[in-house]
Amino acid sequence: MYVQKILILFILLVSTVFSNVQEISAAGNSAGSQKPLRFYENRGGDFELTGPDGKELSSESFRGKVILIYFGYTYCPDVCPMSLSHLKVGMLNLKEQAKDVQVLFISIDPERDTPEKLKEYVPYFYPTFIGLTGSVNDIAEVARQYGAGYFKQYVESVEGYFMAHTDAVFLVDQQGRYRGRYKTKWDMDKLVADIQWLLSN
């Protein structure tokens, strides 16, 4: 338990440092600009987690599509459904190009989020959205790869605990390379423009 706490703290520290770097560099591209999106050598990467049917699903199986990754949990009443709604808006704004984009909602609460729950929860927001879960360690590793932070907070609630988490969406290109990080609430126009840029280059 102690080791786990230290590990999570370490992930947090790393992700906080990286998130600042990401946000500054992402701000360099204004919405609609044709500036090439930069690469991040040490960010992102492939992963394998448990898909909606309880089988392992690899990020490699989405090669050729642009991937958007969001780390959240289904017991989240406010921030996660809000962000999933924003992502739906992004998909609608992409129109027919939405078929070339895959949103992956990775649960940072695998103890409560089963594949079955995610299978019913995630596509509610948009039919092609996929929810992924996995072991506590596998999810911690994917979050570390992408610089997403989270931790469990025991609070005075009948829910027992809440998950604090990074509220951002990570952009991965058709070759599986990390290309940026966006706030779903503020950066949706820029995210849509960058996805369109990736799809046309």
Next chain:
Amino acid sequence: MLTVLSISVILSGCIKNIHQAELHHGQTSNMIHIHNQWVRAVPPVSHISAAYMSIINHGSMEDQLLAVQTSAAEVVEIHGVKKENGMMSMYPVKFVDVSAGGSQELKPGGYHMMLIKLVKPLKVGDEVELTLHFKNAGMVKVTAPVMVSMPKGEMKHDTKEHESLDHAGSHD
């Protein structure tokens, strides 16, 4: 107390027209006026949701929202959301202040009422009765429509699906 009451009577007289115009949006007590209330439509598998609203305090005393009850859920908790170390973190609060003559917004990414253990799934078009308990104003009942949250201004208006998906309204 008499003074407070008389002030609220005078005030409620002054804003009577506003109240009449907004009656279908919300409910009023002498001092507290609720409007723009809505409850988030959630996937049927979800046992939780959230309620949002604007609370306006027409009184001359600060008030506090202390508790909320609904027949739609077994438990209602009031939560705040803060950003900490780049992460969004939710925390329970004992009350929400509404300053004298001021207002308080319960909105996505901020204060909200978390509906826990939903009695049945909430669908767009359903209505949820909420009973709010204020320290001074007492009990205020509101009816909140269940809506799909669609962020304002981010949906391109030439998108065909806009109409069908956004019919429930825009609230965040």
